[in-house]
Amino acid sequence: MASAVLRRRGSVFSGTVSRVLLMAVALVASPPRLGVTAAGAEMRSMSSPDLDWHVVSVASLLPAAVCTPSIAASNSTVLNVVHRHGPCSPLQSRGGAPPHTQLLDHDQARVDSIHRKIAAASTVLDQANRAAKGVSLPAQRGISLGTGNYVVSVGLGTPARDMTVIFDTGSDLSWVQCTPCSDCYEQKDPLFDPARSKTFSAVPCAAPECQGLDSHSCSRDKKCRYEVVYGDQSQTDGDLARDTLTLGTPSDTLPGFVFGCGDKETGLFGKTDGLVGLGREKVSLSSQAAAKFGAAFSYCLPSSPSGVGYLSFGRSAPGNARFTAMATRRDTPSFYYVNLVAIKVGGRTVRISPVVFAAAGTVIDSGTVITRLPPRAYTALRTAFARSMGRYSYKKAPALSILDTCYDFTGHTTVRIPSLALVFAGGTTVGLDFSGVLYVAKASQACLAFAPNGDSTDVGILGNTQQKTLAVVYDVANRKIGFGANGCS
Numbered sequence: 001m002a003s004a005v006l007r008r009r010g011s012v013f014s015g016t017v018s019r020v021l022l023m024a025v026a027l028v029a030s031p032p033r034l035g036v037t038a039a040g041a042e043m044r045s046m047s048s049p050d051l052d053w054h055v056v057s058v059a060s061l062l063p064a065a066v067c068t069p070s071i072a073a074s075n076s077t078v079l080n081v082v083h084r085h086g087p088c089s090p091l092q093s094r095g096g097a098p099p100h101t102q103l104l105d106h107d108q109a110r111v112d113s114i115h116r117k118i119a120a121a122s123t124v125l126d127q128a129n130r131a132a133k134g135v136s137l138p139a140q141r142g143i144s145l146g147t148g149n150y151v152v153s154v155g156l157g158t159p160a161r162d163m164t165v166i167f168d169t170g171s172d173l174s175w176v177q178c179t180p181c182s183d184c185y186e187q188k189d190p191l192f193d194p195a196r197s198k199t200f201s202a203v204p205c206a207a208p209e210c211q212g213l214d215s216h217s218c219s220r221d222k223k224c225r226y227e228v229v230y231g232d233q234s235q236t237d238g239d240l241a242r243d244t245l246t247l248g249t250p251s252d253t254l255p256g257f258v259f260g261c262g263d264k265e266t267g268l269f270g271k272t273d274g275l276v277g278l279g280r281e282k283v284s285l286s287s288q289a290a291a292k293f294g295a296a297f298s299y300c301l302p303s304s305p306s307g308v309g310y311l312s313f314g315r316s317a318p319g320n321a322r323f324t325a326m327a328t329r330r331d332t333p334s335f336y337y338v339n340l341v342a343i344k345v346g347g348r349t350v351r352i353s354p355v356v357f358a359a360a361g362t363v364i365d366s367g368t369v370i371t372r373l374p375p376r377a378y379t380a381l382r383t384a385f386a387r388s389m390g391r392y393s394y395k396k397a398p399a400l401s402i403l404d405t406c407y408d409f410t411g412h413t414t415v416r417i418p419s420l421a422l423v424f425a426g427g428t429t430v431g432l433d434f435s436g437v438l439y440v441a442k443a444s445q446a447c448l449a450f451a452p453n454g455d456s457t458d459v460g461i462l463g464n465t466q467q468k469t470l471a472v473v474y475d476v477a478n479r480k481i482g483f484g485a486n487g488c489s
Helices: 100-119 121-132 285-293 354-358 375-392
Strands: 004-006 043-045 052-057 080-083 140-142 150-156 161-168 175-177 224-230 235-246 253-266 274-277 296-300 308-313 322-325 340-345 362-364 371-373 395-397 406-408 414-418 420-424 429-431 438-442 445-448 450-452 460-462 471-475 480-484
Touching (some): 253 285, 340 354, 340 375, 354 375, 375 414, 375 445, 395 445
Antiparallel strands (some): 080 150, 080 308, 150 161, 175 274, 224 235, 296 308, 322 480, 340 420, 395 406, 406 445, 420 429
């Protein structure tokens, strides 16, 4: 199968950010594991052979002020994945990043909306049954966009217009703002103008693509109208349309790509031009791309907002990827579920019964920042992590929004942090990069990047902080999800 990797247009950059090790430590021979860097430099064994540690300089904890892109894959056509508020972002000139408390509060809003959507799934099924009997459905419900903190640039129309859009595995319908627009938010680029594209066409009401939406209506001229109301009450309305989508080079195109051409948007979309959905429904970009590239995609999120990752369509996976089964729930078929069964801290398995994780299941999500765990699992993780950190008597720091286990590294040249690994069904063990262990607001406030759910019945969520630097492979055709170390820097 062909493979296309999404990378922002522009020159191919080189260079990586190297974390500085300022302390020599004893190495303990062991077989390779996911989570060990290419040079093997970050994960070292300290005085006890049972404890693995990240040893990093305090200066490296915060992102650089300049863009530090990764090296592009030589056999791929590419567009970049960049952090919306980082120096690599096309949106960066529009203002700095919001305060960390605001970002984390928005993240909680997204988590709450995911939990509400899953809890209400039986109601949605009831509504679908009533709709079959002629009872109308409410607007399609989307989950809160939260921070929407990773973006890609794609080409839309003929000739192609570059559009900077959020990518989201928790959404299905892709959309951009179009002109004429009755009520649109301010965005970075000019609105997409359908009249200037030779390949644009509106989707009629009778088309299968229209009928397949969770909800739709018909305009007076028989065009299909869509409406998505997100969990934070952000909303997009417009015409369902078709046009050519370009994913890098002119040969990496999807003619007749179905998307929403929005003419009424309100809410927390920032300055982006729209959104591409990577959920499991037929209307998502990943599903529409399957015919050309195969039913699979992968991405890598950079370790820092100053870095660059990628989004790729196709069945190509790194050789070091380890897979676990992709679970499915009938009530929420669009989400990607995995079976998390254990957590390791410093190489030791935390004492948590697998039943705790199995009670509600776990969703992997590109749009949630902080991983959410069942309360009992989080308490056990926090206790084990704090016990390991206690070896070095780091000063405690105040809580940061939803993060309650924080440290002050002021005055330290290097810090030693216990490694964390997630264990999935089938024994797949995924070591986290250092950037996936701590959420660092500043050197004096670095927090364990996990948070508890409010209830044991709430679904767990594997957030994007823990996914950093991993090549995350969604093999939809074979219903499995893979993780490969060192996917990007």
